[in-house]
Amino acid sequence: MSESDSHIARAALDRVLVLAPYRRDAEYLCRLLSEQQIDVSHSDGARLADRLRESAGVLVTTHEALTPQVIEAVSAHLHAQPAWSELPVVVLLDRASPNARIRAELARHWPRSRLLFYERPVSAVELLSGIQSALLVRLRQRDVGDHIDREVELRRELNHRVKNILASVTSIFQMTRRGASTIDALTADFSGRLQALSNVHSAVFRADGEAVSIREIADLTFAPYRVDGRDRVEASGPDLMLTREGGTTLALCLHELTTNAIKYGALSVPEGHVTFEWSVDNQHLSIRWQERGGPPVIQPERAGYGTRYLRSALGSLFGASPVIEFRTEGLYCAATGSARRIVGNP
């Protein structure tokens, strides 16, 4: 909340403050409004600044209340309003009061107020409808204020997310560059990873912004590798949602596993295939990747950057190191971790 917004609590915008030095006027006005279930209170001018903040909806004042001190206090309050706020003020005049002078003075000292003048005697019906209209105006102002706050917040959030995405892309590029020996390889790997990142973003956006299903991540990642309508990676598991961050990480990891399978593993030959399964058991999420039917598996001497990223990313996602084994039947990768860390709300 901005400095000036804390000046007016949103809840205070439903309340009416009555300023009337004569007790009979004050009692009449307060009773008239409270009979209509309007939250009303009365001030004798003491601590006016505080009272205005507490009952910031509409000010109802008789002209007798308008001493220089009161005019000044209200003026200060008006100056401190946030940009969206314009205090409605109902002023009760008499036939005998110097109305032209009062109007001129208030116009000069009370900027950003909406002045509504009545000349007494005024019917209860007319006065009430004026005050109720003013309260509605106030509600609308509050909506505008809420929208402005929300927009400021969204803009800040957007900036933050964009910075994070740019940092992620930098990371992806650096990781790809280290692992690529030719420009063509760099280009292909980088495009592939960026596509995986982009797919997750689309999926999250489609799902309304904060969560994405594991099923959808799997489908997006493995769909390009279907042959003749057949899945080369069979994915199975319960309906489960991941947070945006979790989904992004999983998508990049699955992309990594799939790309390695295509280059060196089960997907590099037509008879090879992969199963990818996920399950939840007692607050723990597990994933399992098993390749079968590929060329003979050779354990590399030093893990490539993709594999190192896999270890790091799955480790941070699950809160525990993944198991990556070069089994005789094919590469095996599994991870288990607390579901609380990862799963968003469905």
Added chain:
Amino acid sequence: MSTSPPPVLRILCLEDNPLIAFHVEQMIEDLGHLPIATLDSFTELQALPDVQADCALIDIDLADGCTGPDAAQWLRQRGIPGIFVTGQKEIAEANAEHVTGYLVKPIAMEGLKRVLDEFLAKPRSA
């Protein structure tokens, strides 16, 4: 005359984006230092009251909110100096008393090297 091997800093990372975390870990290794652990939140950090490190790289925004500054203070109380890593320069500057410096995202190798070299050059206070 024998030359002593260059000092190896044990560096703790506080970062909740796994891609950035991985990248930072790689850069730390490339510079000859040791990334001892990467944690994603102040909550995770507090679960390790006996953590030891020579310094910490702290993202201002973590998994449990804008808790980087709190984490920096917590670490400082335990004798571990921190360096902010952030896209939000203003918040880094506002919380400068808890850290010895800051880096703006995305981090480049040169920036990280400079900050760590500066850190090594400064006499360490207890």
